[in-house]
Amino acid sequence: MxxxxxxxxxxxxxxxxxxxxxxxxxxxxxxxMERYFYTSHDVKVAELCMAHG
Structure with missing residues (x-):
């Protein structure tokens, strides 16, 4: 590929x-608005990137 x-x-x-x-x-x-539009999260983008190489 x-x-x-x-x-x-x-x-x-x-x-x-x-x-x-x-x-x-x-x-x-x-x-x-809170549930569907204000999409607060605790994702750590750097860790997410490292997990995917």
Whole structure:
């Protein structure tokens, strides 16, 4: 199998807070926004990269 180099850029701001700026945030219950749009996580990207070589 042939492999080609790939560059992946990850911007990790630890959540989807940009969605707070959209009009949907004013019309959607906070519980829905928290669950589906503000995607807070504790992934350590460096460790994830090392796990995949």
């Amino acid at each position: 042939l492999r080609k180099p790939v560059t992946i850029v990850v911007i990790n701001n630890r959540g989807g807070a940009i969605f707070r700026l959209l009009p949907i945030a004013d019309r959607t219950p906070a519980s829905i």
